[in-house]
Amino acid sequence: MVDFIQNCFDGVMLGSSYALLAIGFTLIFGVMRRLNLSYGPSIMLGAFVGTLIFLEFRAGSLAIAAATVLGAVLVGIYVERLCFWAIRRGAAVASMVSSFAIWMQLEELVTVVFPDRTYPFPPLMEAEPIDFGPFFFKVENLVMFACAAALTVALHLTLYRTRFGLRLRAVSENPDAARYMGINIAAVTFFAFALASAIGGVAGYLIVSADAQITPLFGLWATFKGLIAMMLGGMGSIPGAILGGLLLGVVEAQSIWYLGTEYRDLCAYALLFLFLVFRPGGLFGHALAERERLALRRV
């Protein structure tokens, strides 16, 4: 029982980083109704920018984190211009396929500039685990969880207490009406992308610094984790993304403990499969489905 609870704690902390990735995915999907497969790779490139200034200048943690976030935002904007803005009148699947093409491009770019594949990434801090009764917590995981929680609260305030948030919600609710009410959809989309990339950059920094290393495969990993967590929660729903991320983290932590590390991804995919079969809308998917239904009725 102690093991099970310990795994739940570990899972929630691991899952908090998945939740951030899923929030980024779901923000973009909510505004555009389009999938950005290049989301993970753009974060990966940001993390390599962080690696670069670490290797070249021996920069401190704060500078590396800032470089990672900035890199992720710049690459995110590049993806937005190329795969979404440039073909905004095209089919949604065209954006998805071109975001896949950019994914390959970004991976190639990193492989050319960083030929050694695996690079060290400085950990945020080195500290002994903290004991708490029968449980123990790794400090970097606690930091990860605290950062994720703070970022989620900040995002909530942005979405529900600011004009930008109102616009973003209006666009994801009814793009047509938003346009006639004077909202510049292109600008809202642009900033939503930048915001999602910044959140992804923070998540990327936390994950990579906890791993203490980075490879070009991190892009694939981040896209998969974010995508699965978003699907579990329900596409387009932010509370869903948070819960989906935490659920995925807990299931992975339990499977690592009870079945072994090699079963971690297998269990994650099995969970996704179960959801797709029995609850295809995800935990919070009904809200979006209802919205789509209303949108159709209006036509």
Added chain:
Amino acid sequence: MLELKSLSKHFGGVRAVDGLGLEVREGEIFGLIGPNGSGKSTTVNLICGVFPVTAGEIRFEGRDITHAQPHVCLAAGIARTFQNIRLFGHLSVWQNLWVAQNALADRKSAGFVKRWFSGSARARDETGALLEFAGLAAKADDLAGNLSFGEQRRLELARALAAKPKMLLLDEPAAGMNMEEVGQLRERLGALREDGKTILLVEHVMELVMGVTDRIAVLNFGQKIAEGTPDEIQNDPLVREAYLGTSGQGDA
């Protein structure tokens, strides 16, 4: 105030609007009527920049807005309502108005941070008078999607007004309303005229059009077949023919 010069819109071979010329003067309520498919809604959509104009010109207060995007048209001072209601169903009533008020904030304040991130503290109070006008003061916190049909129509009108436009385009605001609601709408439009708003009213409900407008233009097959005061239009033989499919001699 609003000038259309030989405005045309062709969809493939269909001439939805064909060489239309109109002038709406400041402070008047101008009616645009015509049988189904005569190009009324297309005209409204062209003015708001929904789709590109095939030929012709649109000027608002002397400024060329022929190729302006919808959000630019709103910034220029033209707000609209929709034939099919398009509210933000998952936002509350006052937030629907807040969205529209933001367009105005954009025009006024210069700072980027202020434009994008300033808070909602005062926003709600500013919507009070409009909610009163629309008879929705008691429902300010309800979700727009939960309102009745008539309330949603009133909220659409209030939302268009929240953008503080100089001119309103109303696309069939009385569709689906009962006679009592049409009467209330007529009073509201009268009050707006007192306020100095210019209104372009596209409508099928003749009681409303004939009772509230200063001048009327009649469209048929995308062309203007008549223009004049409500009295003149009611007695125009061409109009009767377009509506009744006869020359009108039979009912003398």
